[in-house]
Amino acid sequence: MEIKILGSGCSKCAYTVALVEKIAHGAGREITLTKVTNPEEIKRLGATATPAVVIDGTLVHSGGIPSHEQVKGWMEAKPQGFLTRPTRHLFFTGKGGVGKTSLSAATALSLADAGKKVLLVSTDAASNLDQMLGIALQNTAIPVAGAPGLSVLNIDPDTAAESYRQRVLAQMDADTAETARATVREQLSGACTTEIASFDEFASLLSDDTDRYDHIVFDTAPTGHTLRLLSLPQAWSGFLAGNDRGASCLGPHSGLKMQEVRFKAALDALSDLERTTVILVTRADTSAIAEAARTSDELRTLGLNHQRLVINGVFHASDPGDEVACAIEALERQALDAMPQSLRALPQDLVPLRAFDTVGLPALRALLAGYVARIAPCAAPAEPFERQLSLDALADALASAEHGLIMVMGKGGVGKTTIAAALALGLIQRGKTVHLSTTDPAAHLAVTLAGDVPGLRVDRIDPKVETQRYIDKMMAAKSPGLTAQEQTLLLEDLRSPCTEEVAVFHAFSKIVNEGRSAFVVLDTAPTGHSLLLMDATGAYHRQTLREFEGRGHGRVTTPLMRLQDAAYCRIILVTLPEVTPVSQAEALQDDLRRAGIEPYAWVINKSILAAGTHDPLLAARVEGERQQMKRIASGLATRVFTVPWRIRPPVGFVELSKLVTQQPGPGRSQAGSPR
Numbered sequence: 001m002e003i004k005i006l007g008s009g010c011s012k013c014a015y016t017v018a019l020v021e022k023i024a025h026g027a028g029r030e031i032t033l034t035k036v037t038n039p040e041e042i043k044r045l046g047a048t049a050t051p052a053v054v055i056d057g058t059l060v061h062s063g064g065i066p067s068h069e070q071v072k073g074w075m076e077a078k079p080q081g082f083l084t085r086p087t088r089h090l091f092f093t094g095k096g097g098v099g100k101t102s103l104s105a106a107t108a109l110s111l112a113d114a115g116k117k118v119l120l121v122s123t124d125a126a127s128n129l130d131q132m133l134g135i136a137l138q139n140t141a142i143p144v145a146g147a148p149g150l151s152v153l154n155i156d157p158d159t160a161a162e163s164y165r166q167r168v169l170a171q172m173d174a175d176t177a178e179t180a181r182a183t184v185r186e187q188l189s190g191a192c193t194t195e196i197a198s199f200d201e202f203a204s205l206l207s208d209d210t211d212r213y214d215h216i217v218f219d220t221a222p223t224g225h226t227l228r229l230l231s232l233p234q235a236w237s238g239f240l241a242g243n244d245r246g247a248s249c250l251g252p253h254s255g256l257k258m259q260e261v262r263f264k265a266a267l268d269a270l271s272d273l274e275r276t277t278v279i280l281v282t283r284a285d286t287s288a289i290a291e292a293a294r295t296s297d298e299l300r301t302l303g304l305n306h307q308r309l310v311i312n313g314v315f316h317a318s319d320p321g322d323e324v325a326c327a328i329e330a331l332e333r334q335a336l337d338a339m340p341q342s343l344r345a346l347p348q349d350l351v352p353l354r355a356f357d358t359v360g361l362p363a364l365r366a367l368l369a370g371y372v373a374r375i376a377p378c379a380a381p382a383e384p385f386e387r388q389l390s391l392d393a394l395a396d397a398l399a400s401a402e403h404g405l406i407m408v409m410g411k412g413g414v415g416k417t418t419i420a421a422a423l424a425l426g427l428i429q430r431g432k433t434v435h436l437s438t439t440d441p442a443a444h445l446a447v448t449l450a451g452d453v454p455g456l457r458v459d460r461i462d463p464k465v466e467t468q469r470y471i472d473k474m475m476a477a478k479s480p481g482l483t484a485q486e487q488t489l490l491l492e493d494l495r496s497p498c499t500e501e502v503a504v505f506h507a508f509s510k511i512v513n514e515g516r517s518a519f520v521v522l523d524t525a526p527t528g529h530s531l532l533l534m535d536a537t538g539a540y541h542r543q544t545l546r547e548f549e550g551r552g553h554g555r556v557t558t559p560l561m562r563l564q565d566a567a568y569c570r571i572i573l574v575t576l577p578e579v580t581p582v583s584q585a586e587a588l589q590d591d592l593r594r595a596g597i598e599p600y601a602w603v604i605n606k607s608i609l610a611a612g613t614h615d616p617l618l619a620a621r622v623e624g625e626r627q628q629m630k631r632i633a634s635g636l637a638t639r640v641f642t643v644p645w646r647i648r649p650p651v652g653f654v655e656l657s658k659l660v661t662q663q664p665g666p667g668r669s670q671a672g673s674p675r
Helices: 011-026 039-044 068-075 100-113 129-134 159-171 178-189 191-206 223-240 254-271 286-301 323-337 361-367 389-401 416-429 445-449 463-478 484-494 499-514 527-547 559-564 579-594 616-636 653-660
Strands: 002-006 033-034 052-055 060-061 090-095 120-124 152-153 215-219 276-283 307-314 348-351 403-410 434-438 456-458 517-523 568-574 601-607 640-644
Touching: 002 011, 002 159, 011 033, 011 068, 090 100, 100 120, 100 129, 100 152, 100 215, 100 223, 100 276, 100 307, 100 361, 120 191, 129 152, 129 361, 129 579, 159 191, 191 254, 223 568, 276 286, 276 323, 286 323, 389 416, 389 640, 389 653, 403 416, 403 559, 416 434, 416 445, 416 456, 416 517, 416 568, 416 601, 416 653, 434 499, 445 653, 463 484, 499 517, 499 559, 559 568, 568 579, 579 616, 601 616, 616 640
Parallel strands: 002 033, 090 215, 090 276, 120 152, 120 215, 276 307, 307 348, 403 517, 403 568, 434 456, 434 517, 568 601, 601 640
Antiparallel strands: 002 052, 052 060
């Protein structure tokens, strides 16, 4: 524990130093104590009065001598339960936006600080670990400066896929004809190869029984994608059993058999109570808790029974007169009181809401501290909030067209489903016909709408349903003329887990084309999963153009062409006014632009600044919001719309409609114009 006593060196400061040293010694707590007397450094550390105390980078006391009970509390702060006798493998999973990356990084750092050799692994294609740790992520483990013993790697899908292709090709006989090799390369060019290659990297870490690392901490993608990843050991082990003939989009089955032992080892590691713990992360939020419960049940069916629950960002209002703060606390309390029994039965840890963004090693170390940072009341009134365009103005702008595709995209947990549902209702209010759908495996649309809406067609791209539909279609088309044995082989091939990726893409393409005659609002999966879908769209586009080369491109319109057509498709990027979501929205925008797709607008969701509050903790976070809003307005987006945090959750027809009901007020004529 690193403690800094801030002050001029007066008698009160000296007494504070002696008190901290005495209680630390009595508690058997090893500390490193530093006296800070430089006024500029004291100001930089956030102290407004002295003596002040900073523990592991967090200001915990400012002004006057701390009480004996306060200091004792600092020394006796207990680590979170998941840091007590942790297993070798720790999986952090949960709904997008609940704080999986922050908690997994803080956990890995805490274990490394305790002298352990730790590898932190991201399986999320949209990971922001690089920003949190201040390091460029690679597909190989690299040490983290300032954290001895900690290394980090990102399972990059493209790099993993290329490595996988080379390994499969290397197994082929040296005298294999080039045409056969070309066929295998073509088979290995699909999106499903990328998925299994990423899993192959993941499985190699699980099956690694060397002593290179004491702990491997996994920061996973949002729930739907993670469940898919964790189900692959079972799925592929079953598919490969007794199937060593023919070929698939992953190459020759004989090549796949080399992975069977690794898949089994991964499955054994995942289900071993002594080696693996799944840490379900949630917020004190109804939808996040419901998803954690569903995830817990599904993981049990996969044999992952060693689970813990972490409730992150728990808030307690300090001012009973602050309506916004009290409403936030009340909603959290209601959500926790209604927690399903299956989650209540799990060991639980609570992590309080912090006043800081979890970027940088000091902030990550402070995140899991057992003490709570002192938040001083604002000394001066904050600058007034500059009113921005609201969601009803965006609905007006979108409704100016006759039809088209509206894709709502962003990081997990930013409220994409809420925004998509509200925009769909806004279009219906303005006399349009709307099909609202989702590509998110977690599928929250039904919960958000909470009932049927006249004139609105709502569905989802269900991976299981679409896969069976695709299998039936392929069997009907290709079975005629095949022998019974050949039909059996075809069915075996179609039952491979990678068929799901192909089937989902076909369903996505069909929905994209519906925008020719009506409005389609598509609630997409969190960023990483959506980028994989975009990759599949690009691959299909390139393949189609190759096949039609020389026959006249005027007869070909691919899904990618639809997405690139600004008059046909409008991309809405949703973010929260926080560092990480804004940075990830910026990265997503860059990825889309590289594919020739220009986002139409940004939506800043759940703004506490726009709602208005004077709670000290929330006010500390509001200043961060203000900086992110300025950042977005300074060049990231040409159209920006803001949705305030709402005392009544935007769930159900009535509350969602309030977001997009036309409101009188200044600036509405700018709705379709760049800001």
